Amino acid sequence: MRLSPDEIIFWQFGMLKLNATILYTWGLMLVLVIGAWLITRRLSSGHQRSRWQNLLEIIVTGIMGQIRDVGLDQPRHYIGFIGTLFLFVAAASLATILPGYEPPTGSLSTTVALALTVFVAVPFFGIAEQGLGGYLRSYTQPTVVMLPFNIISELSRTLALAVRLFGNMMSGTLIIAILLSITPFLFPIIMNLLGLLTGMVQAYIFSILATVYIAAATRTRKPEPKVAAPADDQPPPE
Amino acid sequence: MIIDWFTVLAQLLNFAILVWLMKRFLYQPILNAIDARESRIAATLADADARQAKADKERERFKASNAELEAQRTALMAKASEEAAAERARLLEEARQAADAMRDQRQRALRTEAERLNQTLRRQTQDEVFAMTRQALCDMAxxxxxxxxxxxxxxxxxxxxxxxxxxxxxxxxxxxxxxxxxxxxxxxxxxxxxxxxxxxxxxxxxxxxxxxxxxxxxxxxxxxxxxxxxxxxxxxxxxxxxxxxxxxxxLEAQQEAVAALFKDRVTPDAAS
Incomplete structure (x- = not known):
């Protein structure tokens, strides 16, 4: 039983190897970037615009609206990171309708990499917003006693991010693989549909949690302590 | 080992590249297009507002000038009717005066005519009387x-x-x-x-x-x-x-006295 597309290795040279995860990631990247380029190379700023441009505008403004809803006043600063997280995870899930495809997010290596980007991005945006001292001081909130717990929280939520996404995506493909061997025809299709739904939900959860963490890191010193509260919590259950 | 650290590194790199590419090809162009459209809409709205304000101002100005014209027209009409009334009164007065003058003249003419007739009559009577007297006296002489x-x-x-x-x-x-x-x-x-x-x-x-x-x-x-x-x-x-x-x-003295009497009587009549 294969748990991860990492195990499908097409080419290897010492440490360097080209496995299915990397290959499918490249494929997704190509589709995303070329699709975006094809649509955005002929953009209209007038009242008439193509339906593809409309679709992209809906997606982009929707992501920006979500970021703003979470509490980040300048969504343009964060849409590059958060939007790409969402689109990549969502595209990886959406592509599971293609036969023979294995989502790269079903690999723990990919989800760890994505969780690590969040782990880096949170202090990066936090320091950019309120300075190094201000950011570091947020670890001693509400008291210095909480410092170790805050650090543990930082690490554990990164781990939780990685494992949550991996578990969901991996279980989806695994269940389908198991069901295929039991009831080959109709049932896997329904599970595949459910898998699509789960993938979209996971993409939303992953990106919205990243947004919440960033918002917590950038708004600690603001008068409202309510928004900072999720930073101290354990990640919410799925 | 589920986690392959080389793959993790590769995916980190891939993701970083993807972020950069998406910024370059998706978010920036789309946001720019939205901004351009929004600013265009704002400009259009501002232009419409400006036109509306201008139109309002024009309408106000037009209204004011209309009212002014109306007032001028009313004033002119009032003045004209006033002048017409004055002219009418003047013409009526002139006509009345002319009629009075004509009536006076006719009356005077009539009176003069009557006087002349009267005088002629008197003179003739007088002459007759004196001639008769003279004749009588001549006859008696x-x-x-x-x-x-x-x-x-x-x-x-x-x-x-x-x-x-x-x-x-x-x-x-x-x-x-x-x-x-x-x-x-x-x-x-x-x-x-x-x-x-x-x-x-x-x-x-x-x-x-x-x-x-x-x-x-x-x-x-x-x-x-x-x-x-x-x-x-x-x-x-x-x-x-x-x-x-x-x-x-x-007889002559008497005639003169009678003539003087007539003259005295005629003169005050003519003067009245």
Whole structure:
């Protein structure tokens, strides 16, 4: 039983190897970037615009609206990171309708990499917003006693991010693989549909949690302590 | 080992590249397009607002100028009707005055005409009356009457006042030719000799220096003439100076008095 597309290795040279995860990631990247380029190379700023441009505008403004809803006043600063997280995870899930495809997010290596980007991005945006001292001081909130717990929280939520996404995506493909061997025809299709739904939900959860963490890191010193509260919590259950 | 660290690194790199590419090809162009459209819409709206404001201002201005025109028109109409009323009053007044003048003129003309008619009538009546009187007197006149007239004349001659006497004296003195008949006596009827002698005697008695009975008797100095216009009277004239007594004198005096009376009566009428 294969748990991860990492195990499908097409080419290897010492440490360097080209496995299915990397290959499918490249494929997704190509589709995303070329699709975006094809649509955005002929953009209209007038009242008439193509339906593809409309679709992209809906997606982009929707992501920006979500970021703003979470509490980040300048969504343009964060849409590059958060939007790409969402689109990549969502595209990886959406592509599971293609036969023979294995989502790269079903690999723990990919989800760890994505969780690590969040782990880096949170202090990066936090320091950019309120300075190094201000950011570091947020670890001693509400008291210095909480410092170790805050650090543990930082690490554990990164781990939780990685494992949550991996578990969901991996279980989806695994269940389908198991069901295929039991009831080959109709049932896997329904599970595949459910898998699509789960993938979209996971993409939303992953990106919205990243947004919440960033918002917590950038708004600690603001008068409202309510928004900072999720930073101290354990990640919410799925 | 589920986690392949090389794959983790590769995925980190892939994700970083993907972020950069998506920024470059998706978010930036889309956001720019949205911004451009929004600014265009804002500009269009601002332009529309400006046009609206301009239109409002134009409308206000138009309204104001309309009201001003209306006011001017009303004022002009009021002025014109005022002037028309004044002109009408003036014309009516003129017409009335002209009518009054014409009426006055006609009345005056009528009155004048009536006066003239009246005068003519009166004069004719008067003339008739005097002619009748004169005729009557002429008819009645005879030698007896003449004798009586001469007696009255001589009585007047004798009672002549000093002023008249002096004037007659002066006239006699300055007569250019004493020899010619510078003294004339006119009467309506030929005077009989007795009366002539009485006149001569009276003249001699009165102006003894100028006359003598003998000189007068020759007839060269004193001439008697018959003049019917001297009605029932006698007239003595010396070189322009006259002494007259006749009914003609009475009649003329009476005629003058009557004429003066008429004149007095006409004048105040014409003035009124």
């Amino acid at each position: 005879d030698e007896g009457l003449e004798a009586r007239l001469v007696a009255v004349f001589l009585k007047r001659f004798d009672e002549m006042d000093e002023d008249t006497e002096q004037r007659f004296g002066a006239a006699l003195e300055s007569a250019p030719d004493k020899g010619a008949s510078s003294v004339r006596v006119r009467s309506a009827f030929p005077l009989p000799d007795a009366q002539r002698a009485a006149i001569r005697e009276a003249l001699t008695r009165r102006f003894p220096a100028a006359f003598t009975l003998e000189a007068l008797a020759t007839g060269s100095l004193l001439g008697f003439k018959v003049a019917p216009e001297v009605i029932s009277g006698i007239e003595l004239s010396v070189n322009g100076q006259q002494l007259t007594w006749s009914l003609e004198g009475y």
